[in-house]
Amino acid sequence: MKPLATALGLFLLLLLLASSTTTNAHNITKILAKHPEFSTFNHYLTATHLAADINRRETITVLALDNSAMSSLLSKGLSLYTLKNVLALHVLVDYFGSRKLHQITNGTTLTSTVFQSTGNAPGTSGYINITDLKGGKVGFGTSDNDGKLDAVYVKSVQEIPYNISILQISQPLNSAEAEAPTAEPSKLNLTEILSKQGCKAFSDLLIATGADATFSETIDGGLTVFCPTDSVIKGFMPKYKNLTAAQKTSLMLYHGIPEYEPLQSLKSSNGIVNTLATDGANKYDFTVQNDGNDVTLKTKVNTATITGTLKDEEPLIVFKIDKVLMPRELFKADEVAAAPKSSKSKSKHKEADAFAPSPSDEDPADQAADNNGVAGLDGRRLVLAVLSMCIGVLLLM
Ligand SMILES: *[C@@H]1O[C@H](CO)[C@@H](O)[C@H](O)[C@H]1NC(C)=O
Ligand SMILES: *[C@@H]1O[C@H](CO)[C@@H](O)[C@H](O)[C@H]1NC(C)=O
Ligand SMILES: *[C@@H]1O[C@H](CO)[C@@H](O)[C@H](O)[C@H]1NC(C)=O
Ligand SMILES: *[C@@H]1O[C@H](CO)[C@@H](O)[C@H](O)[C@H]1NC(C)=O
Ligand SMILES: *[C@@H]1O[C@H](CO)[C@@H](O)[C@H](O)[C@H]1NC(C)=O
Ligand SMILES: *[C@@H]1O[C@H](CO)[C@@H](O)[C@H](O)[C@H]1NC(C)=O
Numbered sequence: 001m002k003p004l005a006t007a008l009g010l011f012l013l014l015l016l017l018a019s020s021t022t023t024n025a026h027n028i029t030k031i032l033a034k035h036p037e038f039s040t041f042n043h044y045l046t047a048t049h050l051a052a053d054i055n056r057r058e059t060i061t062v063l064a065l066d067n068s069a070m071s072s073l074l075s076k077g078l079s080l081y082t083l084k085n086v087l088a089l090h091v092l093v094d095y096f097g098s099r100k101l102h103q104i105t106n107g108t109t110l111t112s113t114v115f116q117s118t119g120n121a122p123g124t125s126g127y128i129n130i131t132d133l134k135g136g137k138v139g140f141g142t143s144d145n146d147g148k149l150d151a152v153y154v155k156s157v158q159e160i161p162y163n164i165s166i167l168q169i170s171q172p173l174n175s176a177e178a179e180a181p182t183a184e185p186s187k188l189n190l191t192e193i194l195s196k197q198g199c200k201a202f203s204d205l206l207i208a209t210g211a212d213a214t215f216s217e218t219i220d221g222g223l224t225v226f227c228p229t230d231s232v233i234k235g236f237m238p239k240y241k242n243l244t245a246a247q248k249t250s251l252m253l254y255h256g257i258p259e260y261e262p263l264q265s266l267k268s269s270n271g272i273v274n275t276l277a278t279d280g281a282n283k284y285d286f287t288v289q290n291d292g293n294d295v296t297l298k299t300k301v302n303t304a305t306i307t308g309t310l311k312d313e314e315p316l317i318v319f320k321i322d323k324v325l326m327p328r329e330l331f332k333a334d335e336v337a338a339a340p341k342s343s344k345s346k347s348k349h350k351e352a353d354a355f356a357p358s359p360s361d362e363d364p365a366d367q368a369a370d371n372n373g374v375a376g377l378d379g380r381r382l383v384l385a386v387l388s389m390c391i392g393v394l395l396l397m
Contacts, residue, residue: 026164028054028062035157038168040070041087048084049260049315052222053114054091054164056265061092061165063128063140064157065172073172078179085178088115089142090169092128097165098156107132110143115178125177142175150174188316190215194227197310198320201233202255209245211252214276222260225318226297226325227310236324239331247330253277254284254327260315263306266295277327284327297321300328 029051032042041064045051054060065073078086091114108131116126125144133139139149150171157166191212194203206212215223228236243251253276261269270288277284287298295306304323311318 025058026055026160028164028166031158031164031166032064037066038064038157040067040074041065044070044083044087048080048087049222050084050087050091050114052260053088056269057093057114058163059093059095060163061094061096061167063090063092063151063169063173064166065090066168069169069171076179079181082179082181085115085118085121085180086172086175088118089113089126089128089173089175089178091115093117095162095165096130096167097159097161098153098167101130101138101153101167102132102136104130104132115175122177125175128173140169140173142173142178144177145174148174188219188313190219190223190225190316190318193311193316193318194225198229199227199310199318201230202227205233205240205248206252209249209252211249211276214253215256218256218258218276219316221258222315223317224257224259224261225316226255226304226306226321227318228255228304228324229307229320229322232322232324240324243330250277250282250284251324251327251330254286254325260317262312262317263295263309263319266306277329282329284329286325286327297325299325301326301331301333 029042029046032038032045042051045054054062073083073086093112093114093116096111108129110124110127110129113121113126113128115121118126123144125142127143129139129141129143129147129149131139131141131149133149133152138153140151140153141147141149150173151169154168154170157168159165191203191207194200194206203212206215215225233240240248240251256276257273258276261273266288267290270290272285272287275284275286289296289298291305297304297306302323302325304321304325306319307322308320309317310320
C-alpha cells in the first residue's frame, strides 16, 4: 500500500513539475495569424505589447475586432499608448467560451479587464457589461458608457477551454476613460536608472563592457534586468578581473532576459529562461524557482535571490539580487561549492515527501552532480530522469 501511495505521490509531483515548467501555454499572435480578417487587431496587440501580457495570463478572453472594426477605431487617431488602453479593455481577465456567454446568471454580468488591472482605469471604467439580449444575441458595453451596449457577439474564433477564448465582437467598445490621452512614457535610460539606485557598480560594468547597448536596444521589446547591488559587485571583483573582455561582456548580458517579467509572472512561470547572452551552443540560461515567498535564480554554479524591485515601468523591469549570477559557461561549480558531503545517499529519495521541491536543501554535491550528469537536459527531462531513478529505487524495495 505504501509504495503505491508513494508512487502516486511521485506521479502527481511529476504532473505538477511538468506543468510548472510550461511558460507559454498559448500564443495569441500565432492563433490570430490563422485568421487574416483579424490581421490589424493582431498587429496592434503586438505593437502595444498586449500580446505578451495575454500570453502570460491564464483564464482570459480576447474580444477580437476584425479589420473593418479596427479601421473605425484607428480613425479616431489615438496615440499608441492610448490605443493600448482601449485594446486592453477588450481583454477580459476571465474565461468566457461561447456557451458560458449564453448561460450568464440573471442574464447580465460585469467583468474585469486588463485595462482595469493596469491601474490606469479610474472607478469602474475598466469593467465590461455582458448582457444576454433577446433573440439569442449577447451585448457588450463598457460600464462608463451610459448603459449603452455598443457591440454584439459575432462568433467564436478559437477556444482553449479555461485558458484562452477568442470571441469576435461587432464594434470597438467605447470608453471615455480608456480613450483619454495618455502621456508617452519617458524614454527609459537604463544606465541612468541603475546608477541612481544602488546599482551604480553594475551600471558602470555595463558601460565598460559595452553590454549597455544590447540592453538598451532590447527595452522596447520587453526587458527584465537582474542587478547585483553595489556591495555584491565589489565582493565579486577579484573573480571578474580574471575574465577575458568577451567573457566580461557575456557575464553582463547574462543578467538580462529579453522579456518583461514582473514578479508575479516569474513566480507563476518557474522554469528555465534564456538570457541576453544566450547564443546557439552557448546556452547561458538559468532556472527561476520559488523558495517560499522568495524567487530564486539558479545557475548550475550558484543561486541568487531577488531582494527587491528597483524599477517597474513596462516594458522595463529591474530587480535587485544578492549575488552575481555565475553561468557554468564561465565558472566551475566547485568555485563556490563547499566540500562535497561523502554521506550522499539515494535513500533520501525513497519517500515522496523528500521530493518537495526546496532549493535550499539541495547540497553542493547534488549541484555538482547536476552539472556533470544532466547538464544538457531541459527541466522536464530532468524531472523524468529523476522520477525514473526513484521508481527504480521503489521497485528494489
Ligand atoms: C491550459 O494551460 C495549462 C497551464 O498553462 C496547460 O498545462 C494546459 O495544457 C492548457 N490546456 C490546453 C487545453 O491547452
Ligand atoms: C508567437 O508566435 C509568433 C508568430 O508565430 C512568433 O513570432 C512569436 O515568437 C511567438 N511568441 C512566443 C512567446 O512564443
Ligand atoms: C440574480 O438575481 C437574484 C434576484 O434578483 C439575486 O438575488 C442574485 O444575487 C443574482 N445573482 C447574481 C449572480 O447576480
Ligand atoms: C448591463 O447593462 C444593461 C443595459 O444597460 C443593464 O440593464 C444591466 O443592469 C447592466 N448589468 C450590470 C451587471 O450592471
Ligand atoms: C543615459 O544617461 C547617461 C547619463 O545621464 C548618458 O551619458 C547617456 O548618454 C544616456 N544614454 C542614452 C542612450 O540616452
Ligand atoms: C583566476 O584564475 C586563476 C587561473 O585560472 C586561478 O588560479 C585563480 O584562482 C583565479 N582567481 C580568482 C579570484 O578566481
